Amino acid sequence: MSDLIQSDFGINETETEREGGLFLGVDVGGTNMKLGLVHPAEGVIARSATSTRQFRTPAGAFQVACDFAHRELNRIGLSADELNGVGVAVPGILDRSTGILKTVSNLPDWEGQPLHEAAENVFSVPTCLINDANAAAYGEYRFQPSRGTGLVMLTLGTGIGSGVIVEGEPLHGDGGCAGEVGHVVIDPTPEARLCCCGKRGHLEAYAGANGILTTAREKLKDTIDSELAWQARSGLMTPKTIAECAEKGDSIAQEVIAETAGYLGIAIAFLGQILNPSTILLGGAMNFGGSESETGRAFLQLVQMAAEKHALEEVLAQMSIDFAALGNDAGVLGAALLSARQSTRPTCSSTNNV
Numbered sequence: 386m387s388d389l390i391q392s393d394f395g396i397n398e399t400e401t402e403r404e405g406g407l408f409l410g411v412d413v414g415g416t417n418m419k420l421g422l423v424h425p426a427e428g429v430i431a432r433s434a435t436s437t438r439q440f441r442t443p444a445g446a447f448q449v450a451c452d453f454a455h456r457e458l459n460r461i462g463l464s465a466d467e468l469n470g471v472g473v474a475v476p477g478i479l480d481r482s483t484g485i486l487k488t489v490s491n492l493p494d495w496e497g498q499p500l501h502e503a504a505e506n507v508f509s510v511p512t513c514l515i516n517d518a519n520a521a522a523y524g525e526y527r528f529q530p531s532r533g534t535g536l537v538m539l540t541l542g543t544g545i546g547s548g549v550i551v552e553g554e555p556l557h558g559d560g561g562c563a564g565e566v567g568h569v570v571i572d573p574t575p576e577a578r579l580c581c582c583g584k585r586g587h588l589e590a591y592a593g594a595n596g597i598l599t600t601a602r603e604k605l606k607d608t609i610d611s612e613l614a615w616q617a618r619s620g621l622m623t624p625k626t627i628a629e630c631a632e633k634g635d636s637i638a639q640e641v642i643a644e645t646a647g648y649l650g651i652a653i654a655f656l657g658q659i660l661n662p663s664t665i666l667l668g669g670a671m672n673f674g675g676s677e678s679e680t681g682r683a684f685l686q687l688v689q690m691a692a693e694k695h696a697l698e699e700v701l702a703q704m705s706i707d708f709a710a711l712g713n714d715a716g717v718l719g720a721a722l723l724s725a726r727q728s729t730r731p732t733c734s735s736t737n738n739v
């Protein structure tokens with residue numbers, strides 16, 4: 386974004402945002418709905434989370450989010466009028482022309498619902514809907530020290546999501562499914578693993594949580610006398626326990642992590658060649674301990690090495706790969722900041738351009 390300026394708090398903001406006001410970020414997940422009251426210069430100033438499953442309709446969820454915003458505004462001595470906009474991040478494929486979620490496996494009750502209309506009815510302020518991976522990527526993009534205008538954030542979990550920022554803008558795609566990196570092909574052979582989407586050889590089948598467990602089981606086939614082998618037989622093995630075993634020196638666990646890093650490196654090299662971003666971030670819980678552990682740091686290094694094996698030097702020269710920094714705040718921050726800028730750049734505020 387050409388009009389970004391660096392605030393004292395590390396968040397890049399626009400001149401319009403600097404004029405003030407507070408914004409609500411709502412990050413709707415299959416399990417939890419995260420809420421954050423956001424000041425464009427200060428970041429998340431109040432946060433909360435609640436179970437998504439208790440809501441029978443999106444309107445019910447939005448009402449709880451609205452009550453949270455008003456309660457927090459009241460707590461700091463401000464009126465409800467100080468809420469200037471709401472950004473709602475949702476999983477799945479969003480039809481931006483109608484504000485309707487087309488496909489969302491973990492929120493079946495929300496599929497086909499007119500979310501934009503429901504949100505504006507409840508909040509009575511301009512509302513912006515965005516895919517959750519893009520919201521998280523935008524939050525990280527706005528928070529990072531200015532490096533460039535391109536960023537890709539891979540969210541590693543049961544599946545592999547990704548949010549893509551190109552020239553400072555979230556990339557949606559004409560059908561709302563740009564950046565479905567989990568479903569790029571990394572093995573085109575007929576015997577490649579079956580992905581949850583029904584097709585074969587996709588990244589998610591190798592580097593998603595179940596893919597990692599499959600890799601581990603394959604490697605443990607002839608092993609009986611290790612803690613990891615016992616976990617696998619008992620159904621207790623998870624990516625987290627694999628990381629713990631690797632930390633204790635288990636060579637098979639370390640091999641599983643290295644192989645997973647290799648798959649991610651291939652996908653990152655693809656992304657680098659196509660988008661030439663300055664920043665690739667690894668977010669999500671399945672990071673083998675992340676920057677806090679030796680195993681997590683080794684995993685990151687292996688991902689970097691794998692990307693270096695496949696991408697052009699010119700692409701690698703200015704592309705950093707790191708762990709995401711904001712954790713659970715990324716989605717609410719990104720959604721709120723996208724709603725904050727809609728007065729100057731209406732990319733997501735109206736029903737015609739959600």
Ligand SMILES: [Zn+2]
Nearest residue numbers: 568580582587
């Ligand atoms: Zn797939």
